Amino acid sequence: MRAKIIGTGSCLPEKIVTNETLSAIMDTSDQWIRSRTGIRERHLVSSETETTLSMAVQAAREALSDADILPQQLDLIIVATVSSDYITPAAACLVQKELGACHAAAFDINAACSGFLFALNTVDAYIQAGIYQTALIIGVETLSKILDWSDRSTCVLFGDGAGAAVIKAAEEGMIASLQGSDGNGSDVLVCRNRTNNNPWISTDKSPDYLYMNGQEVFKFAVKKETECIQILLEKAGMEPEEVTYFLLHQANYRIISSIARKLKLPPEKFPTNVDHCGNTSAASIPILLDEIRKDRKLSPGDILLLSGFGAGLTWGAALLRW
Template sequence: MRLKIIGTGRYLPEKTATNDDMAKLVETSDEWISTRTGIKQRHLVSSPEENTTYMATEAAKRALKNSGLKPEDIDVILVATVSSDYITPSTACMVQRELGAFNAVSFDINAACAGFLYGLNTVDAYFRSGIYKTAIIIGVETLSKIVDWSDRSTCVLFGDGAGAVVAKADETGMLACLQGSDGTHADVLECKARSNNNPYVSTSKDFDYVFMNGQEVFKFAVRKVPECLNQLLEKANLTVNDVDYFLLHQANYRILTSIAKKLNLPMDKFPSNVDQCGNTSAASIPILMDELNQQGVLKEGDLLFLSGFGAGLTWGAALLKW
């Protein structure tokens, strides 16, 4: 048995901030942002109640409705995030409480922008081993709370939101998957946590903001995604022409076009919503997947290539039948 997606859902905050809004905060312009990233706007939380847990729960509710399953049917709730509301408990446990899915084991993973793929791969392993049969996998981020809003190199890139899928163990679905990491380049994209503060070590700084070496991340993504694709195609005994759609982490439209060019493929095989959502890290792929599902773009039997890449450095990829 393997992972098959049977339902999708997403939640995006109603409040949007355009590039012109960003220009009121930092020295930038719509032209500067859009030509370098493809981003036109991003969704941002606008109230204390609209937090990571709330967005994850709303996306999960919509995915459950789309799947036809009930909360009590779920065996696993896995949340991928770097921006949880609490150090502990996990966001997944909070979502479990809000859903009433009390039969589910619940936990978070932190693999940055590759987190959703790590979640898919983890649940697929559970299904193949026969331990569990149903799951909710959520990617959710409130990146606006860890961004330095005076740093134009990062604040214009990121947005908030959540995407979720419901999966069940089936004879079809996940064909092949992989994940990897390279901690030697951990400083390329980072956000430091609270420093130690005890009777022997003291600091006045509670936390830091996101730092990113954009050029290094760009080069990493354009190199790694085709590598992952080739590995999975060989593993599944398929060719690139068998893939109907490439659902990649929505970090930067120039990354997507560079990957498509490297693979010699048309951009209509690379759906994108980065112009409307910005970079939502672990949430970007499930948000895009639900958008395509609700629009009726994805058809039964379509072959999808999914790939996420981000801080760690981490990467994950999957080939699955819709």
């Protein structure tokens, strides 16, 4: 048995922040942002009621409804995030409480923008081992709270949101997967937590904001994602033309278009939402998947290749049949 996605859902904050809005509060412009990233707007939390948990729960409820699955039928909940509302308990436990998923084990995964794929591959492993049959995975981020809003090179790139998928054990679904990490690149995309603070060492330093070396991340992303796609297709004995859609992490339109050119494939095979969502980290792939499902672009039997990269450095990919 393998993991099969049977339902999707998503949640984006109500507030839409355009490039023009940002240009009024910092030294940037719509042309500067669009030409470098393809982003024209993003959704950001704008009230106390919008949180990482609230977005995760809304996306989860949509996915459960789409799958026609009750929360009590879930065996497992995994939340992929780097911006949970709490250090502990895990966001997945709070989602479990809100949903009333009383029979599910629940935990979080931190693999940055690769998190949703790490969660999907983890569920597939559980299913292959015969441990669980029905799971909910969520990618959710409130990145706006860890950004330096005076750093135009970083803050204009990101958005908030959540995407979810319900997974069921089935004869057909996941075809092949891979994931990896390289801690030697851990300094190119980083956000420090609290520093040591106890009776023997004290500090008044606040947690740092997100730092990114954009050029290094860009080069890594194009190279690694192209490699992942090629390795995964070879592993499955498939040609790129057999894939209906390539759903890549939505970090930057230039990265996605560069990968399409390297693979010599038409842009139509690479749906995007980075223009209106920005980079939503672990949420980007499940939000995109939910969008194309709602747009009725998917048919039973379609082949999807999901691939992403993130801080760590991490990367992951999954080839599956819809």
